[in-house]
Amino acid sequence: MTLHYIFDPLCGWCYAAAPLVKAARSLPGLRVAFHGGGMMMDGDRRPITPQWREYVIPHDRRIAAVSGQPFGEAYFDGLLLDRGAVMDSAPPTTAILAAEAIAGRGLDMLDRLQRAHYVQGRRIAEPAVLHAIATDMGLSPVEFDHAYADLEGGPTRNHVAASRELLARVGGRGFPTLVLETDDRKLQVLDLSTWLGKPDAFREHLAGRLPATAPAQVEAEAPFCGVDGCTPEA
Numbered sequence: 001m002t003l004h005y006i007f008d009p010l011c012g013w014c015y016a017a018a019p020l021v022k023a024a025r026s027l028p029g030l031r032v033a034f035h036g037g038g039m040m041m042d043g044d045r046r047p048i049t050p051q052w053r054e055y056v057i058p059h060d061r062r063i064a065a066v067s068g069q070p071f072g073e074a075y076f077d078g079l080l081l082d083r084g085a086v087m088d089s090a091p092p093t094t095a096i097l098a099a100e101a102i103a104g105r106g107l108d109m110l111d112r113l114q115r116a117h118y119v120q121g122r123r124i125a126e127p128a129v130l131h132a133i134a135t136d137m138g139l140s141p142v143e144f145d146h147a148y149a150d151l152e153g154g155p156t157r158n159h160v161a162a163s164r165e166l167l168a169r170v171g172g173r174g175f176p177t178l179v180l181e182t183d184d185r186k187l188q189v190l191d192l193s194t195w196l197g198k199p200d201a202f203r204e205h206l207a208g209r210l211p212a213t214a215p216a217q218v219e220a221e222a223p224f225c226g227v228d229g230c231t232p233e234a
Contacts, residue, residue: 001210002031004179004187006167007110008039009092009124011175011225012059015114016067016196020178023203025107030210034106036093037167037175038160039225046087053080060118067197074121088125094156095130098147103139112137174226180209 003024007014025032040046057076064071079085092113100106112133116122122129127148134144166172170179170187178190195202 001029001183002033002181003206004033004035004166004181005107006035006037006163006172006175006177006179008037008089008175008225009096009110009113010040010087010089010117012056012063012118013225014176015069015118016063017176017178017192018069018111018114019067019197019199020192020195020202021107022111023199024178024206027203027207027210030206032107034096034100034110035163035166036089036096036156036160037163038089038093038157039175040087040089041157041160042090048080048082048085048087056080070119072119072121075118076121079117079121079123082121082123085123086125090152090156091125091127091130093160094148094152095124095134095144097151097156097159098144099134099137099139101147101151102143105137105139108137109134176225180206 005021007017021032024030046052057080060071060076063069095113096106096109099109113124113130116129116133117124122133124130124133130148131141131145135141166179167174167177170177170189172179172189176192178192180188180190182188190206195205
């Protein structure tokens, strides 16, 4: 059985859901497949500005309160004051694809990127930072650089297009979306709003649903980021 995770590396609510994904990955017999959605790519890339900082800080405070995920001073008082930083989903998504291609560690790379962004305040859209993170993970820097070069541009855009097609097919509203694919290939969207901040309970719930047949409903009030950015209510 497969749990499909549709996300973006710069989505705050995906960072909130990271402990749930980690809990799901610990379940034997369940494969977690990732699908990067390209929330901030091309014309949707965003520079860090004072207005952006004022907009995201209340949302980040809420994410921390709901999920228990840490945010560092280097993020709030470093990256969010860094006028030269650009939020671009394409490079970190390519890095995730590269880590998966050479070592099957795409989700590990996502975890590292989220911590680098939200705790360490690093510019995860810059290839030099991605190279350093890959090296810190123990990946071969030469293999990572080659895979990154092969996967940037068109291959990354193709991955994002396929991810958005899946999101539309299951009726997902944005990022994060978790979809359980059962043995009979039925797709069931899981409601995350109940489980944020409760990874152990989510793991138990998911373990009990592995043979499930009834699809879950997407809760209208569940926090998420839309395909073009985090919603004001998130």
